[in-house]
């Protein structure tokens with residue numbers, strides 16, 4: 001069932017809670033693909049009732065980012081989510097989420113601001129304010145749905161670590177479940193933004209996965225010097241690529257690594273024909 005209203009979600013949640021049912025939330029921005037599908041499947045396996053939110057959250061996009069052109073495919077999203085067993089699809093408008101006519105800025109709206117250490121690196125460096133917007137909307141979704149479990153993809157690894165930190169720091173009563181990256185047959189990590197890529201772009205985009213796999217293969221052969229591992233990336237890059245970062249951090253707390261080890265998470269962000277893509281791999 002589809003609803004656009006917070007009150008309707010709350011009514012369902014109240015009833016489900018009275019029946020003692022466990023509720024799962026799968027927060028999404030829509031344009032659902034098999035990656036989201038894997039989160040919904042995991043939620044359906046784990047919980048008695050599953051809510052999928054579909055909301056392109058304006059406050060997590062910078063002024064020059066792709067908010068306006070972000071793909072919106074609600075009808076197909078509802079079909080996919082319901083087909084996998086979701087009980088409720090919550091697709092609010094921005095007015096419904098943030099208040100009618102509310103100016104979306106941090107001098108008029110209460111924001112959740114994650115710690116500087118976690119946001120001043122990787123995606124947060126180029127997307128200033130992005131994780132404030134993410135944490136704010138995610139906390140609102142947790143509060144509206146009173147969910148027992150929240151499901152997030154590992155592809156957005158920094159996002160998941162920051163949300164874990166928020167849940168821990170603010171004592172939010174929810175258990176987070178991180179789900180593995182889903183890739184297509186060629187190895188490309190699924191992303192709603194892949195819709196912006198043409199055939200050549202998709203081929204060029206494979207460089208991200210090739211770089212990460214090659215780094216892991218070199219690490220498995222005994223190379224743990226990070227500069228040497230980074231060097232191996234360049235053979236996969238050409239004029240279609242604009243590398244934003246290739247970083248080695250601790251998989252739990254995002255601390256920079258000085259040498260690679262089994263707890264290392266390698267993250268990459270790269271523009272491919274001007275489409276910003278991210279991917280990551282753990283070395284273990």
Ligand code: PAF
Nearest residue numbers: 027028029057134137156
């Ligand atoms: O990962 C996403 O799609 C979004 O950042 C999220 C978690 C749904 C918040 O808008």
